[in-house]
Amino acid sequence: MNSPTLSLRHNHFLNGGATATSTIHIPRSTSTSRIRMSLQETGPSIAVVGVTGAVGQEFLSVLSDRNFPYRSLKLLASKRSAGKSMKFENLDYTIEELTEDSFEGVDIALFSAGGSISKKFGPIAVNEGTIVVDNSSAFRMDENVPLVIPEVNPEAMKHVKVGTGKGALIANPNCSTIICLMAVTPLHRRAKVKRMVVSTYQAASGAGAAAMEELVQQTREVLEGKEPTCNIFNQQYAFNLFSHNAPVQPNGYNEEEMKLVKETRKIWNDMDVKVTATCIRVPVMRAHAESVNLQFEKPLDEDTARDILRNAPGVVVVDDRASNRFPTPLEVSNKDDVAVGRVRRDVSQDGDYGLDIFVCGDQIRKGAALNAIQIAEMLL
Amino acid sequence: MNSPTLSLRHNHFLNGGATATSTIHIPRSTSTSRIRMSLQETGPSIAVVGVTGAVGQEFLSVLSDRNFPYRSLKLLASKRSAGKSMKFENLDYTIEELTEDSFEGVDIALFSAGGSISKKFGPIAVNEGTIVVDNSSAFRMDENVPLVIPEVNPEAMKHVKVGTGKGALIANPNCSTIICLMAVTPLHRRAKVKRMVVSTYQAASGAGAAAMEELVQQTREVLEGKEPTCNIFNQQYAFNLFSHNAPVQPNGYNEEEMKLVKETRKIWNDMDVKVTATCIRVPVMRAHAESVNLQFEKPLDEDTARDILRNAPGVVVVDDRASNRFPTPLEVSNKDDVAVGRVRRDVSQDGDYGLDIFVCGDQIRKGAALNAIQIAEMLL
Numbered sequence: 001m002n003s004p005t006l007s008l009r010h011n012h013f014l015n016g017g018a019t020a021t022s023t024i025h026i027p028r029s030t031s032t033s034r035i036r037m038s039l040q041e042t043g044p045s046i047a048v049v050g051v052t053g054a055v056g057q058e059f060l061s062v063l064s065d066r067n068f069p070y071r072s073l074k075l076l077a078s079k080r081s082a083g084k085s086m087k088f089e090n091l092d093y094t095i096e097e098l099t100e101d102s103f104e105g106v107d108i109a110l111f112s113a114g115g116s117i118s119k120k121f122g123p124i125a126v127n128e129g130t131i132v133v134d135n136s137s138a139f140r141m142d143e144n145v146p147l148v149i150p151e152v153n154p155e156a157m158k159h160v161k162v163g164t165g166k167g168a169l170i171a172n173p174n175c176s177t178i179i180c181l182m183a184v185t186p187l188h189r190r191a192k193v194k195r196m197v198v199s200t201y202q203a204a205s206g207a208g209a210a211a212m213e214e215l216v217q218q219t220r221e222v223l224e225g226k227e228p229t230c231n232i233f234n235q236q237y238a239f240n241l242f243s244h245n246a247p248v249q250p251n252g253y254n255e256e257e258m259k260l261v262k263e264t265r266k267i268w269n270d271m272d273v274k275v276t277a278t279c280i281r282v283p284v285m286r287a288h289a290e291s292v293n294l295q296f297e298k299p300l301d302e303d304t305a306r307d308i309l310r311n312a313p314g315v316v317v318v319d320d321r322a323s324n325r326f327p328t329p330l331e332v333s334n335k336d337d338v339a340v341g342r343v344r345r346d347v348s349q350d351g352d353y354g355l356d357i358f359v360c361g362d363q364i365r366k367g368a369a370l371n372a373i374q375i376a377e378m379l380l
Numbered sequence: 381m382n383s384p385t386l387s388l389r390h391n392h393f394l395n396g397g398a399t400a401t402s403t404i405h406i407p408r409s410t411s412t413s414r415i416r417m418s419l420q421e422t423g424p425s426i427a428v429v430g431v432t433g434a435v436g437q438e439f440l441s442v443l444s445d446r447n448f449p450y451r452s453l454k455l456l457a458s459k460r461s462a463g464k465s466m467k468f469e470n471l472d473y474t475i476e477e478l479t480e481d482s483f484e485g486v487d488i489a490l491f492s493a494g495g496s497i498s499k500k501f502g503p504i505a506v507n508e509g510t511i512v513v514d515n516s517s518a519f520r521m522d523e524n525v526p527l528v529i530p531e532v533n534p535e536a537m538k539h540v541k542v543g544t545g546k547g548a549l550i551a552n553p554n555c556s557t558i559i560c561l562m563a564v565t566p567l568h569r570r571a572k573v574k575r576m577v578v579s580t581y582q583a584a585s586g587a588g589a590a591a592m593e594e595l596v597q598q599t600r601e602v603l604e605g606k607e608p609t610c611n612i613f614n615q616q617y618a619f620n621l622f623s624h625n626a627p628v629q630p631n632g633y634n635e636e637e638m639k640l641v642k643e644t645r646k647i648w649n650d651m652d653v654k655v656t657a658t659c660i661r662v663p664v665m666r667a668h669a670e671s672v673n674l675q676f677e678k679p680l681d682e683d684t685a686r687d688i689l690r691n692a693p694g695v696v697v698v699d700d701r702a703s704n705r706f707p708t709p710l711e712v713s714n715k716d717d718v719a720v721g722r723v724r725r726d727v728s729q730d731g732d733y734g735l736d737i738f739v740c741g742d743q744i745r746k747g748a749a750l751n752a753i754q755i756a757e758m759l760l
Binding site (some may be wrong): 195196197199201215216219220223234235236239240241242243245247248251252253254261274275276278280282283284285289291293302321322324325326328329330341342343344345346347348349354356358 | 575576577579581595596599600603614615616619620621622623625627628631632633634641654655656658660662663664665669671673682701702704705706708709710721722723724725726727728729734736738
């Protein structure tokens with residue numbers, strides 16, 4: 001992999017490389033979905049907005065891994081990072097400051113610099129004829145903006161293509177939603193989900209690279225008997241967990257939870273599906289886990305469910321009851337596929353109308369950068 | 381607190397002492413429930429079986445904290461630990477090897493040395509006239525053995541008392557069940573729980589002191605870029621999480637999950653209640669968290685639920701939406717009370733027939749040792 005250096009990738013044990021006990025092979029996406037070209041005149045011009053962040057860095061890794069074609073690449077960030085140089089695919093780039101003039105001639109802009117940047121600069125880019133794939137929550141619930149997981153609802157963006165001269169916004173769903181729906185949608189297509197109860201185990205990476213660094217720093221401090229540094233979160237994260245830091249709404253749900261509720265309805269185009277969620281941050285680096293309880297309209301036994309999941313694109317089944325091996329955040333870290341296991345008939349429901357499953361997916365990759373670049377691939 | 385030294389207690393940041401950010405006061409149980417005596421001729425003779433383990437050590441702490449009266453104390457462990465000395469309440473004790481003769485003259489024996497020890501020595505003690513409070517799962521589902529959470533179903537053991545000369549077995553429920561039912565039972569009494577979906581976030585302590593030590597060791601190793609030592613669990617625990625290590629049954633549930641299903645029915649004496657659970661180990665030291673979704677037979681709005689919980693014995697409500705402060709494992713560590721928060725109407729259910737809540741409790745204390753000693757207090 002020809003990726004830029006991200007300080008938090010140096011330790012492969014933190015990031016799910018080969019570990020002493022990592023014996024489950026989780027294959028990458030099949031090669032048929034790859035585009036086997038890279039820097040070339042016929043490709044689109046690309047801009048990455050927020051290139052210094054965890055997701056911005058991963059955009060570059062994924063572009064390279066998937067040989068995404070591009071004729072030019074513009075790296076955009078805040079004034080603070082402008083002027084710094086960054087190597088990508090053996091070429092040196094200078095990071096430019098994001099301004100209103102940044103999008104002239106840009107075909108596709110990958111945004112991951114927070115909601116307020118997207119709100120301000122997304123429409124400016126669209127006016128320049130750029131297609132914006134936005135990783136923030138700014139436009140997700142806008143009824144004119146497709147909210148897309150390519151394996152789930154590619155039809156929502158079928159009218160958007162590069163080369164028409166028309167700009168557009170496409171929203172990347174929230175990481176928890178993507179990871180959940182990657183596993184649940186294939187089951188939903190077969191048996192129709194009536195109600196879904198989700199409890200998440202969310203990694204530091206969802207709060208950005210600084211949160212990952214703080215988790216490492218705090219853990220060192222706690223092990224040394226020192227007071228932990230709490231800059232990103234308002235409480236100790238090392239050897240602890242807490243309710244997701246997103247603001248709590250008047251109904252008592254935090255925004256992260258309501259994203260799961262609302263985005264699921266929009267992505268499935270099903271306003272009747274009932275969803276509740278409890279979102280919790282756990283001291284894990286970069287992959288989310290989710291415990292999902294499902295109630296179906298039609299019967300679906302666990303063997304059939306497992307077969308459906310085995311054949312689902314971007315999903316791998318890790319469900320070895322005898323050796324007690326199931327998906328873990330560590331083993332999906334830096335992997336493309338979402339892993340699902342603990343597939344079992346829910347004993348609290350009659351017949352085959354309920355299942356419990358456990359899902360893990362890399363928050364930065366399929367939860368953000370990979371999904372965005374799969375969207376970009378569909379624009380070509 | 382006049383407690384024995386447990387190596388894993390030295391670092392108060394790992395164990396939830398006062399931290400820089402710990403601003404929520406969680407009161408201890410009210411003094412009215414305390415017995416204000418200790419070593420005295422009129423108290424029962426006590427034996428602690430498995431005194432060198434995490435729970436065994438906590439038995440001593442709790443006995444001392446609650447001024448539990450005793451006229452003699454016998455510390456029992458395996459041959460390996462026999463002969464070692466241990467200080468308790470300013471007296472030196474010599475640990476004795478657990479044998480068939482250990483229970484002569486013992487009124488109450490607190491067992492926490494694993495199921496096979498309980499199965500072998502529990503009945504021997506009962507034959508000697510000892511009342512055994514057993515922390516293992518050996519007898520929990522035995523229909524002749526009361527399974528008791530003192531705040532929930534004290535009536536189940538009302539026929540058992542010290543001084544009758546008759547031995548008896550009383551089982552301490554599993555930690556996850558105790559912590560869950562401490563919060564859910566007061567709501568169940570008001571509105572009757574029809575169905576409960578539980579996802580747990582379980583600490584290392586449930587697997588014993590060695591697991592807590594391994595989590596610390598692994599975390600150091602990972603931070604140093606070394607391969608993590610995996611002796612207790614078969615995979616990396618530091619900065620990771622995994623499905624509970626209990627054996628998986630043919631129905632796909634692991635034993636930990638089925639304990640929640642079956643023990644809830646027995647404790648509530650309600651064979652109709654529907655429970656499903658997904659049990660996950662997270663890299664936290666000694667307190668469990670549980671995300672609990674509830675479906676009720678009768679309506680129960682969230683304000684009433686919160687009031688009920690505020691008045692529930694052994695429960696503290698931590699539910700500050702404005703400042704995003706809710707229960708955490710760290711803040712309940714070494715505390716008696718179970719903390720509950722995130723109390724909200726379940727948006728996936730119609731009307732006021734559903735609630736989501738988030739519960740945290742010290743696994744070693746209320747999840748094991750404290751509950752057992754509260755049971756012992758009821759024997760007097």
